[in-house]
Amino acid sequence: MTGPKGFPLSPFLYRLTRHSPLSDEECRIILGWPSLLDRIGANRDFPRPGEPSDYALLVVDGLVARFCQSGGGARQITALYLPGEIANLEGITHPDACRLEALSPTVTRKIPHDAIRSAARACGALSEALWRECTIAAAIQAQWLTNLGRRDAKSRMAHLLAEMDYRVVGKPCAGHFKFPFPATQTHLADFTGLTSIHVNRVLQSLRHDGIAHFSHREVHVLDWKRLVATGGFDATYLAQP
Amino acid sequence: MTGPKGFPLSPFLYRLTRHSPLSDEECRIILGWPSLLDRIGANRDFPRPGEPSDYALLVVDGLVARFCQSGGGARQITALYLPGEIANLEGITHPDACRLEALSPTVTRKIPHDAIRSAARACGALSEALWRECTIAAAIQAQWLTNLGRRDAKSRMAHLLAEMDYRVVGKPCAGHFKFPFPATQTHLADFTGLTSIHVNRVLQSLRHDGIAHFSHREVHVLDWKRLVATGGFDATYLAQP
DNA sequence: CGCAGGTTTGAGAGGAGTCAAGGGTTGTGG
DNA sequence: CCACAACCCTTGACTCCTCTCAAACCTGCG
Numbered sequence: 375m376t377g378p379k380g381f382p383l384s385p386f387l388y389r390l391t392r393h394s395p396l397s398d399e400e401c402r403i404i405l406g407w408p409s410l411l412d413r414i415g416a417n418r419d420f421p422r423p424g425e426p427s428d429y430a431l432l433v434v435d436g437l438v439a440r441f442c443q444s445g446g447g448a449r450q451i452t453a454l455y456l457p458g459e460i461a462n463l464e465g466i467t468h469p470d471a472c473r474l475e476a477l478s479p480t481v482t483r484k485i486p487h488d489a490i491r492s493a494a495r496a497c498g499a500l501s502e503a504l505w506r507e508c509t510i511a512a513a514i515q516a517q518w519l520t521n522l523g524r525r526d527a528k529s530r531m532a533h534l535l536a537e538m539d540y541r542v543v544g545k546p547c548a549g550h551f552k553f554p555f556p557a558t559q560t561h562l563a564d565f566t567g568l569t570s571i572h573v574n575r576v577l578q579s580l581r582h583d584g585i586a587h588f589s590h591r592e593v594h595v596l597d598w599k600r601l602v603a604t605g606g607f608d609a610t611y612l613a614q615p
Numbered sequence: 616m617t618g619p620k621g622f623p624l625s626p627f628l629y630r631l632t633r634h635s636p637l638s639d640e641e642c643r644i645i646l647g648w649p650s651l652l653d654r655i656g657a658n659r660d661f662p663r664p665g666e667p668s669d670y671a672l673l674v675v676d677g678l679v680a681r682f683c684q685s686g687g688g689a690r691q692i693t694a695l696y697l698p699g700e701i702a703n704l705e706g707i708t709h710p711d712a713c714r715l716e717a718l719s720p721t722v723t724r725k726i727p728h729d730a731i732r733s734a735a736r737a738c739g740a741l742s743e744a745l746w747r748e749c750t751i752a753a754a755i756q757a758q759w760l761t762n763l764g765r766r767d768a769k770s771r772m773a774h775l776l777a778e779m780d781y782r783v784v785g786k787p788c789a790g791h792f793k794f795p796f797p798a799t800q801t802h803l804a805d806f807t808g809l810t811s812i813h814v815n816r817v818l819q820s821l822r823h824d825g826i827a828h829f830s831h832r833e834v835h836v837l838d839w840k841r842l843v844a845t846g847g848f849d850a851t852y853l854a855q856p
Numbered sequence: 857c858g859c860a861g862g863t864t865t866g867a868g869a870g871g872a873g874t875c876a877a878g879g880g881t882t883g884t885g886g
Numbered sequence: 887c888c889a890c891a892a893c894c895c896t897t898g899a900c901t902c903c904t905c906t907c908a909a910a911c912c913t914g915c916g
Contacts (some may be wrong), residue, residue, distance in 0.1 A: 413813075442761040445770075450761040464754070471852050472757055494743065498736035505746040506708035512753040513705070516713055519756060520683040520691040522763035527872070529686075550834035558894065567764025572872055574743035574896060589895095606686035609790025611712050634877065658861095729860095768904070814863060815905060 380434065382483055383393075383404045385458035386432055393510065393613055394503035403500065409483035409526045414476040421473070423561040429484040431461040437482025437556045440472050451475075451565040453511060456541055463508055466490055478556035478591070513611045514532050525606065530566045531576045532605030535586050535593055539601075540609050546598050580604075622646045622817070623724055626699035627673055634854055635744035650724035656715040662714070670725040672702040677679045677721025682805065692716075692806040693759075694752060695815065697782055704749055704829065707731055723756050728841045730818045750822050754852045766847065770775050772817045774846030776827050776834055784803035787839050797832040821845075 387404045390396060396404075409432065414420065431438070436581040437457040440462070452472060455461040461525055466487050494501035495525045514537075522528045535555075539546050559577070563570040582589045585601050587594035595601055628645045631637060637645075650673065656663065661669040672679070679696040681703070693713060696702040702715055705727050735742035755778075762771045776796075780787050783794045800818070804811040822828045824843050828835035836842055 409690045416684075417779075442757060444761045444765045446765075448765040450764040452757040452760045464750045468750040469744060469755070471807060479855070491743075494746075498742060501739060501746070502732075502735065505742070505749065508746065508749060508753065509705045509709040512749065512756060513709060513712070515753060515756045515760060516681075516683060516693040519693045519759055519763060522760060524685045524687075524689040525693040560894080569873060570894090571874085571896085577871090579784060580898090582805060590754045608712075614708060615746035799861075810905060812861085812865090812906085816904095819864085 375478045375514040381580055382409055382411075382434070383407055383432065383485070385434075386460060389458050390463060390503045390507060393497070396499060397478065400497055400503075401412070403444065403497065407485050407489045408471065409485045412482045412484055414480045414482060416476055416478050416480075418476050419473055419508070420476075427462070427465060428469075428487050430463055430465060430487060430490055431474065432483040432485060432541050433457050434481040434483055436482075437528060438478055438480055439475045439565070440563065441475055442472050450567065453514065453536075454565070459476050459508075460485075460554055460580050463490065463504065463511070466494070468503075468566070477558070477561050477576075510613050513613065517611050525575045527568050527572055528579060529605050530568070531562070531573070531580060532585065533568060533607050534562070534605075535580075536598075536601050536607040537593070537607045537612070539595060539598075540612055545609075550594065550596045550598075551603070552592050552594045554591065555588070555593045558591075559588075562588075582598065623652075624648055624673065624726070626675075627701060631748060632653055633746045633856060635740070635747050637740060637744060639780060641741050641744075641816050642736060644713060644738065648726050648730045648734070650726045653723045653725055655721045655723060656844050657717055657719050659717050660714055661717075668703070668706060668711075669728050671728060671731055672715065673724040673726060674698050674700055674717075675704055675722040675724055677723075678722070679721055680716045680718055680802065680806070683713050688804045691808065692802065693756065695779075695806070701726070701748075704745065704752070707745075718799070718802050740756075751854050754854065755760070758852045760836050768807065768809050768813055768817045769847050770813070771809070772803070772821060772824065772846075773842050774848050775803065775807060776821075776829070776836070776854070777839075777846045777850075779834065779841075780836060780842075781853055781855065782856040785850040785855070786850075787836065791835065791839075793835040793838045795828070795832065796834045799844055800829075801827075826848070831837055 381406055387401055390404070391401070405486070433455045435457050438461045439451045440453040440455070441449050441451045443449055453554060462470060465558065486521070490504070494504055514524040521533050525533065535576070538555055539553055559573045563573045577588050584596050585604060586596055601607070624646055628642055639836070674696045675797050676698050680692045681694040681696070681701045703711060706710060707772045731745070734764055735745055760798055762774050766774065779796055783796070800814045801811040804814045807814065809817070818829050824841070825837050826845060827837055842848070
């Protein structure tokens with residue numbers, strides 16, 4: 375899963391090849407992109423307002439969120455980025471209004487936009503792979519529009535936990551199991567469009583029902599089937615073969 | 616705005632060139648894409664389940680929505696497509712779970728995926744333009760996540776009307792004015808994550824306040840400034856120069 | 857003319873927010 | 887090793903926004 379030493383971009387390459395076939399030559403181009411290691415403290419927003427962002431940000435370890443701030447200062451997280459994902463890939467085609475936030479201490483790699491853009495220009499298959507990566511992210515966003523618009527708090531939370539499970543550990547095995555999810559209840563609130571207070575009550579309800587348990591930045595799934603049912607979760611939108 | 620006769624794709628080309636520079640050669644490639652005229656009755660869902668969708672759908676006239684259906688059958692509209700836009704451009708890189716719906720009698724043109732995909736493969740600038748078009752759509756979706764998660768009903772409705780205004784007629788002139796928006800209150804409900812009943816009450820409230828007026832599939836903006844303020848609307852995410 | 861789809865109104869219920877306060881944990885520094 | 891300060895989690899009471907259910911009323915169209 376993690377690449378050989380000296381190829382820090384291989385987790386991202388792995389992601390791409392899961393949905394888009396790439397030739398050896400194309401793989402080598404990606405692995406050759408320059409990148410700069412960067413550590414970000416928990417709850418740090420970036421880029422700072424005014425700071426230029428001419429780089430894409432690969433998450434190596436930790437958890438990164440994209441968010442919009444809305445009038446009254448309420449924060450809405452619009453996407454979560456796990457290790458191996460590039461947080462602001464859209465920035466290559468579109469200077470972005472949304473900003474990023476590290477939800478936990480995070481290790482990242484900055485990749486200059488120029489490197490990615492010129493590789494995409496030169497190679498059709500590569501460009502299509504990156505485009506597809508963005509399209510999958512958009513499909514996840516569309517799913518969340520449905521969750522926020524048409525599901526109640528408990529469903530949303532169940533859906534979030536189910537989705538994270540899938541994205542962190544892949545297709546879940548039966549029975550109960552746990553996976554890391556380094557966010558606070560306030561972060562969950564910013565994602566699900568709820569209050570952190572209500573998030574707390576919903577989590578209690580899920581735990582009380584023996585469905586799932588969130589504490590110490592870890593999720594215990596107690597009953598995968600009922601978690602899926604409660605959230606109305608259908609993994610096809612994730613496009614994970 | 617609409618192209619010369621015999622070039623049905625020129626409205627879409629115009630959209631692309633507004634955000635992405637294209638050479639004459641690249642423009643000619645787009646105008647050369649084959650397309651098939653198709654009329655769709657109001658409230659028709661398509662493609663029918665099981666029906667293959669190996670074409671992109673340019674909206675020529677009318678209004679098309681992408682929606683997800685969720686568990687209990689509640690419908691959530693995740694995107695609106697106006698004349699000149701391609702409704703399922705993402706379908707080129709990602710077979711899509713979401714479906715489309717004509718909100719009013721609509722004229723479309725079906726463009727085979729193959730034509731678009733091979734053009735994108737062959738030409739980097741063209742591929743980037745299409746990718747950018749998708750990225751802008753994703754930015755709109757992100758804005759709507761914020762609206763659904765962090766704004767109340769009245770704000771959402773005001774934001775929707777302001778956005779549509781911008782997208783239909785461009786930067787609004789001062790004073791009051793109107794523009795066509797061929798949707799029903801039920802459609803507005805499916806978009807804003809509300810009940811059609813509550814949509815009705817919110818529209819009444821906006822009208823009562825002298826902000827905007829929706830009837831007979833038309834929006835009268837009475838006070839643009841207050842509409843923007845009520846919705847917390849900031850047009851930058853639309854990337855319309 | 858009559859029907860179907862769309863709009864409007866009202867009363868009541870409930871989900872989620874707000875306000876306010878208390879208890880736990882973690883990490884830092886003395 | 888302890889004390890303190892942030893930060894995070896938890897609880898309770900009350901409010902209010904939005905949904906639900908139910909019934910009329912339009913209105914364009916066949």
